[in-house]
Amino acid sequence: MTHMYFIDTSVLLDILDVPRHCTPKGPESKKKLTAILSNNSEKVSIPLAVIIETGNFINHIKKQSERISCEKRFIEILEFLVDDQNDSWNLSDHEYTLADLNNIITTANNLFPSQIGIGDAFIIESYNSYCNSFCALKDYTQRFPTEIWSYDKHINWYKNYSGPIADK
Secondary structure, three states: OOOEEOOOOHHHHHHHOOOOOOOOHHOOOOHHHHHOOOOEEEEEEEHHHHHHHHHHHOOOOOOOHHHHHHHHHHHHHHHHHHHHOOEEEEEEOOOOOOHHHHHHHHHHHHHHHHOOOHHHHHHHHHHHHHHHHHOOOOOOOHHHHEEEEEEOOOOHHHOOEEEEEHHO
């Protein structure tokens, strides 16, 4: 059984110690990530939206030395993602179609009041796409537990939910 964690920007910002965007859970995040990476039955998926959002947060760090330090840590993680021999990390490489974009717009419109933005809607769409790829398998959520790993209050209600969000 492989447990898949879709990492949210809030967690990656913690792991990278991005000033003014990380939480006190940073050490806990790093410890959990280390445990996941050393466990063959757990994997981390990074939606492209998370990479873009994280890069934007880092790019807006005003203090140059902090920005460069964060950029280096971010590049190390991206290089690890590219070079990972254990396939413990993967890039959520869902190719978006116009129908997917329509789903993202619908999700965003429905969830804007709860502070879920377009980036979060893309993360949810990547998550749903992954879950839906296993729908043909019987009991896929038990065989492939999947969750969005997030510290954001507005997306945290997905934390312990396995299966496509639309099914909830």
